[in-house]
Amino acid sequence: MTTTPFVKLDGVAKRWNGQLGVExxxxxxxxxxxxxxLGPSGCGKSTTLRLLAGLELPDEGKILIDxxxxxxxxxxxxxxxxxxxxxxxxxxxxxxxxxMFGLKVRRVPKKERLEKLHRALEITGxxxxxxxxxGELSGGQxxxxxxxxxxxxxxxxxxxxEPLSNxxxxxxxxxxxxxxxxxxxxxxxxxxxxxxxxxxxSMADTVVLMKDGHIQQVGSPEDLYSxxxxxxxxEFVGAPPMALLQSSVLDGFGDDKTIGIRAENIQIVPxxxxxxxxxxxxSEFLGAETLIGxxxxxxxxxxxxxxxxxxxxxGNEIDISFHDENLHVFDxxxxxxxx
Amino acid sequence: MSAHANLERRRQxxxxxxxxxxxxxxxxxxxxxxxxxxxxxxxxSRGTRRKPTExxxxxxxxxxxxxxxxxxxxxxxxxxxxxxxxxxxxxxLSMALWANGxxxxxxxxxxAYFTPTVLPMIAAANLWLFFYTPGLGVLxxxxxxxxxxxxxxxxxxxxxxxxxIIVTIWKEAGFFMIFYLAAxxxxxxxxxxxxxxxxxxxxxxxxxxxxxxxxxxxxxxAVNAMINSVKLIDHLFILTKGGPSDASxxxxxxIYEMAFAFFDAPSAAAMTMxxxxxxxxVAAVQFLYLDKRTxxx
Numbered sequence: 093m094t095t096t097p098f099v100k101l102d103g104v105a106k107r108w109n110g111q112l113g114v115e116x117x118x119x120x121x122x123x124x125x126x127x128x129x130l131g132p133s134g135c136g137k138s139t140t141l142r143l144l145a146g147l148e149l150p151d152e153g154k155i156l157i158d159x160x161x162x163x164x165x166x167x168x169x170x171x172x173x174x175x176x177x178x179x180x181x182x183x184x185x186x187x188x189x190x191x192m193f194g195l196k197v198r199r200v201p202k203k204e205r206l207e208k209l210h211r212a213l214e215i216t217g218x219x220x221x222x223x224x225x226x227g228e229l230s231g232g233q234x235x236x237x238x239x240x241x242x243x244x245x246x247x248x249x250x251x252x253x254e255p256l257s258n259x260x261x262x263x264x265x266x267x268x269x270x271x272x273x274x275x276x277x278x279x280x281x282x283x284x285x286x287x288x289x290x291x292x293x294s295m296a297d298t299v300v301l302m303k304d305g306h307i308q309q310v311g312s313p314e315d316l317y318s319x320x321x322x323x324x325x326x327e328f329v330g331a332p333p334m335a336l337l338q339s340s341v342l343d344g345f346g347d348d349k350t351i352g353i354r355a356e357n358i359q360i361v362p363x364x365x366x367x368x369x370x371x372x373x374x375s376e377f378l379g380a381e382t383l384i385g386x387x388x389x390x391x392x393x394x395x396x397x398x399x400x401x402x403x404x405x406x407g408n409e410i411d412i413s414f415h416d417e418n419l420h421v422f423d424x425x426x427x428x429x430x431x
Numbered sequence: 432m433s434a435h436a437n438l439e440r441r442r443q444x445x446x447x448x449x450x451x452x453x454x455x456x457x458x459x460x461x462x463x464x465x466x467x468x469x470x471x472x473x474x475x476s477r478g479t480r481r482k483p484t485e486x487x488x489x490x491x492x493x494x495x496x497x498x499x500x501x502x503x504x505x506x507x508x509x510x511x512x513x514x515x516x517x518x519x520x521x522x523x524l525s526m527a528l529w530a531n532g533x534x535x536x537x538x539x540x541x542x543a544y545f546t547p548t549v550l551p552m553i554a555a556a557n558l559w560l561f562f563y564t565p566g567l568g569v570l571x572x573x574x575x576x577x578x579x580x581x582x583x584x585x586x587x588x589x590x591x592x593x594x595x596i597i598v599t600i601w602k603e604a605g606f607f608m609i610f611y612l613a614a615x616x617x618x619x620x621x622x623x624x625x626x627x628x629x630x631x632x633x634x635x636x637x638x639x640x641x642x643x644x645x646x647x648x649x650x651x652x653a654v655n656a657m658i659n660s661v662k663l664i665d666h667l668f669i670l671t672k673g674g675p676s677d678a679s680x681x682x683x684x685x686i687y688e689m690a691f692a693f694f695d696a697p698s699a700a701a702m703t704m705x706x707x708x709x710x711x712x713v714a715a716v717q718f719l720y721l722d723k724r725t726x727x728x
Contacts, residue, residue: 147627148476167628168627168629176625179621180622182622197626197632198629
């Protein structure tokens with residue numbers, strides 16, 4: 093049985109004066125899912141979101157929401173809400189007026205408007221702040237006002253453009269959980285743009301990793317982590333990222349491939365028993381474990397995790413080993429080979 | 432309190448007064464003292480060789496109230512202010528909203544709007560003299576194409592003040608537009624996008640978001656426009672000299688006439704005091720009342 097996707101982008105492209113914006117975006121988003129668009133800055137993730145929102149119009153391709161072709165529709169006709177990175181709250185309006193702005197514009201009767209306002213403020217924990225202006229709120233409260241404004245109208249699709257990037261690290265963790273819970277409780281479809289892989293990996297059902305305007309991989313967080321499509325995904329996802337070795341340093345892999353290996357799959361073994369000999373270049377104490385950075389002529393980003401505090405002196409030579417089933421093999425162009 | 436903290440506090444105070452003193456000295460010399468001196472001289476009679484100056488109290492004011500020309504001038508000035516202030520603000524705002532949009536040749540449009548402000552007042556007045564001149568003027572030339580009779584815009588009491596009003600609006604709208612443009616630049620673009628997604632029309636967005644955010648600018652412009660409306664004098668010299676039969680005479684021109692044509696300094700002083708009083712009250716109302724309803728970022 094095939095279900096038609098709630099949101100569908102089909103071959104969407106947008107170019108800025110000949111420069112690349114996004115190219116060939118093909119994406120199916122099922123209803124009620126949480127999709128994160130992830131990538132380094134300038135990769136086109138925000139552009140994709142704005143195309144979806146109707147704030148930009150695509151040069152090519154089609155966009156469908158809920159089975160309707162909205163490629164050239166105005167933003168207001170797409171039945172979606174959006175949370176902006178800067179929150180885009182109206183500074184002269186109170187919290188209540190900000191949240192109800194869209195309802196007022198759409199001429200929702202006053203009684204219904206107030207009920208919806210109350211519910212949205214209750215969900216976001218803003219009751220009692222109705223009459224404050226955005227300037228009188230903390231960053232976290234402003235963020236929640238933006239969320240309340242997005243959910244008050246009960247739209248089934250909500251777009252979020254880096255909504256947490258202006259919060260401090262501690263608050264970010266808390267709000268991350270709140271947003272995820274909100275999305276589940278309300279059963280809405282969320283498309284979420286972020287450059288922070290922790291956010292994407294911890295919140296999303298599906299992660300869309302982008303680079304230079306192209307989608308690199310679409311999949312569950314687990315997919316991206318354990319079966320990266322190419323060397324870019326391998327090096328982007330995970331902390332620490334996957335180490336890449338030239339296949340010539342290992343036996344039996346030929347000369348023109350790239351081998352990927354994650355830090356947790358590497359063991360330090362007694363001298364003479366390892367598959368590679370490396371030099372320690374730094375030791376980073378992370379709390380529960382210590383990250384040992386290693387240098388090797390044919391490898392980049394090689395490191396190993398040791399439990400607890402166990403610093404190693406810089407310049408030490410150690411042997412490392414790993415099992416073949418934990419290796420990821422990429423061809424000369426960086427594409428994953430089967431396995 | 433330790434001696435050290437005390438010394439530091441005194442040092443700060445001296446520093447503050449030093450920063451304040453240049454402005455205080457200049458304002459006292461050229462604004463406060465003349466105002467007080469004007470008030471003082473408005474309470475004395477006009478001295479002649481036979482009758483020396485004497486204290487007359489409010490007699491100069493009473494005389495003014497009995498002067499029919501004074502009331503014509505007041506009426507003219509009220510009409511002048513009542514038309515030029517709202518109309519120039521409205522035009523300035525409309526032009527700014529337009530010039531701020533995504534239009535072609537935006538730089539050219541902005542410059543074109545601003546040109547009247549750059550022109551010296553006298554040059555601008557001469558330009559309009561050329562427009563208004565009966566027979567030869569541009570307005571009459573255009574009118575004659577459609578078979579309209581020649582009109583002496585500046586020379587007849589019914590149209591003279593209106594002709595001045597149009598020149599003022601032409602000159603002020605461009606100037607005010609620059610303030611509005613600057614204020615519009617400070618409104619973040621994502622407010623428009625957020626309003627778009629909520630389904631707000633362009634008009635709703637302008638009325639509910641843009642205009643309230645422009646209120647501080649509007650207030651500033653309104654006070655300036657009001658001050659300008661009693662400050663106008665140079666155009667009158669070139670265009671009408673206050674005539675015909677006082678139809679376009681405004682308050683400052685009348686004060687000037689009193690002081691330097693009729694040499695009635697006490698009456699001029701009395702009138703000046705009234706202008707200062709009225710301006711003070713209106714400015715206070717604008718700032719105290721409207722300020723509360725204005726959102727400052």
